[in-house]
Amino acid sequence: MSHVLAVLEQRDGAIRKVSHEVVTGARRLADALAGGAGVEALVLAAGPVRGADQLGGFGADKVITLTNAAFGLYAPEGYARAIADRVKAGGYGAVVFAASATGKDLAPRVAARLGRPLVQDVTDVSVQSGAVIAIRPVYAGKALLRVRVAGHPAVLSLRPNVFTPVQRPKAGSQETAAVDASRGRVVVTRIKAAPAGSLDVAEAPIIVSGGRGLKEPANFRVLEELAAAFGGRAAVGASRAVVDAGWRPHADQVGQTGKTVSPTLYVAVGISGAIQHLAGMRTSKVIVAINKDKDAPIFKVADYGIVGDLFEVVPKLTEEIRKLHG
Amino acid sequence: MKIAVCIKRVPDSETRVKIAADGKSLDEAGVKFILNPYDEFAVEEGLRLKEKAGTGEVVVIALGPPAAQETIRTALAMGVDRGVLLQTPGLHPDGLETAKALAGELKDAAFDLVLFGKMAIDDYNHQVGPMVAELLDLPCVTTVAHLEIAGGKGTAEREIEGGVEVVEFPLPAVLTTDKGLNEPRYPALKGIMAAKKKPLDIKPTAPGPGALEILSLTLPPERQAGKIVGEGSAAVTELVRLLREEAKVL
Known part of the structure; x- marks a missing residue:
């Protein structure tokens, strides 16, 4: 045995x-x-x-x-x-x-x-x-x-x-x-911690991800607020386009040259849905897409979609989620 | 600085995957192949370290089919000095066999650094670099996103969940590179012309079959296109209801 x-x-x-x-x-x-x-x-x-x-x-x-x-x-x-x-x-x-x-x-x-x-x-x-x-x-x-x-x-x-x-x-x-052991030749001297409470996209049960539709880096605050409303269970992800543009850190990128993720809930905001992005998040249990373009490929894999201006939809969603979490 | 960079020829990330008739492999018809994107960071870092040292050599080594010569030429065009193709008719799924073939080529060459991309974007094996390090008994740091080398020692940073590990290691060493380490250069026309004349050794290689047997390669179940809940912020209340009552994720 x-x-x-x-x-x-x-x-x-x-x-x-x-x-x-x-x-x-x-x-x-x-x-x-x-x-x-x-x-x-x-x-x-x-x-x-x-x-x-x-x-x-x-x-x-x-x-x-x-x-x-x-x-x-x-x-x-x-x-x-x-x-x-x-x-x-x-x-x-x-x-x-x-x-x-x-x-x-x-x-x-x-x-x-x-x-x-x-x-x-x-x-x-x-x-x-x-x-x-x-x-x-x-x-x-x-x-x-x-x-x-x-x-x-x-x-x-x-x-x-x-x-x-x-x-x-x-x-x-x-x-x-x-046990008898030595550390060996490769020594981790310390961990530089990420800001308190931040979750990694690879392990977060909920991911709120943003793409070019956010228009500029500062607007990711809208997504950070939504993530925060989930009470420490959500991470903010990003598409390759915005990572390559330097808006978000590489660690947050979801897709074929980023991380492949399987959260319970993936909320794609202002992400059109390039094939390499879809590959990285398609095994999410539930996908929500928020996009102003009703023909965006992201809606083909989303369980639920809202067509509209993310700057109106997301704050409203944040408000509703906050209500749930009292 | 004598640096080896192990590279791989992979399908472009925009490839639409079609399964071949054997049901176990990718249908390569019409597929564009590229230098694995994570390996570009390794090539770039090798070139920068050599440039900084002012002397040395950067060698790329690829295990793959004859067509991987093109991939090697891409690296040569970026500025790498020479290439070695360990030519094999096909690659096995067992990364340990790939590691053994590469370790065999690397073992007597006395490189200061052996660089890899953290993984290949086709098989996602994420293992060959550290396996080569083990086989050669060399120190190894994986998924390096920041690197400093001085006086025969290195300090690397690697991303972990919720933080960054700071790691010290002695040379010679094996490192695997992550996105964020550098911005890889594009080959200039001059480089592309020069690459045609750079040495490229072709060595027939036969990796062992390994202990993994592919049973099938399949497309994932199609996601059912869902529903458009509505338009604008008026649809949010209904969305939240569906997420709670139908999807049960809130």
Whole structure:
């Protein structure tokens, strides 16, 4: 019987929310593997991690915290070595990461150390005849690639916002062990924090995105106010046109040369819907488009559209959302 | 400074994807191919670092079909000194096999830096750079959006959720580049002419089959075109009702 290892993330000593999704995905995989495989959740940190005791409720049978003074901030080489050593010793059927900034950096290092292929940014997993089958978007979501992983362990990273955390009335066991490790040659010296409360578009459950229709950079304030009305659950995104024009930071760009996102709600404001933009956001659960051009391609993928002047529509929407959130 | 930049030939980002008859690959008929946009940042950074050092060499290496020669010529036209094509009939989905082929070419060449784009915009594998670093036992920083190199050491910044990581590393190293690092130059006519005479080595290469088998490549389900709720701010109340009661996302 081979267990599934879920590799979790902490920041400032607290479990990151995306890790709940990783445990959920690992649980789904473990249940599909033959022989009642268990889920072991692994987190590396400088000391005890807040929220580790709640992971049993998302499907972890055991939560292992590996502590080392060098593990407070992400230590690429130290983390990769510790995880690869654990996997080699453990005989796992699968190793699952988040396809986050850290996960997408760490997973290739671990996979290479294991001599195993890596399937990044997975949106669905299943098991057929003992082999892991994964689906992942390619060409920025214009197509879906279905691959079979030969042999074990399968090494996967899961796209944020796709594996909705499922709560189970079960507590996992806890284990903490200090490990010998060095940080390695690559040292994260600090994190320059983004303004308090700002969410990354790759992980936000709600995205309010703006394009050329905003007319000038200062007008993005209208979208920031709408995002704020959602009470800390929304991020502001941008089309390539406005990022290339220098109106918004690259980190906010949604599309084929930006981020591919899958939020619960995507509100496209003043975005016509170039093919490379649509590719990056088409897997959103619900899409709302606000545009003055009724023939804009964005309306072809939107669930709900409003044709009109965004400078009238968006403030009204902000007002309505504020009412809901009282 | 001796710098290698690993590049890839990819379909243009405006490509409308059609699936080939085998149901497992892209129908390349009529598709325009370009130098992977993230690799342009790597090429540009390599050129700038060499220019700043005042001496050195920038070499591009591509693993791909014979047509990837054009992609290499694009980089040569930007100012790269020479190119190497690891020529292979087709690319496998397993990025580790790509990494092994590139590592084999890089291992004895004593580069100060090996640069990659953070990912290719076709397969979105997002893994070959750090895998090459592991295979060569070199320090690696991925998705670099700001870079300073001095005295055999580097400081890089990489975007993470809600912030920016500041990372220090020694040379030689492997870096993967993100948008925002620089503005890639356009090849000038002079560069395009010069590129035709620059050395381009072609080395037949056969990456291993890897452990990933493609079962299918399909188009995602079409989104049903939704409804126009209405016009102007008068439609907002109805929109919010639909989002709450029908879509249940509020």
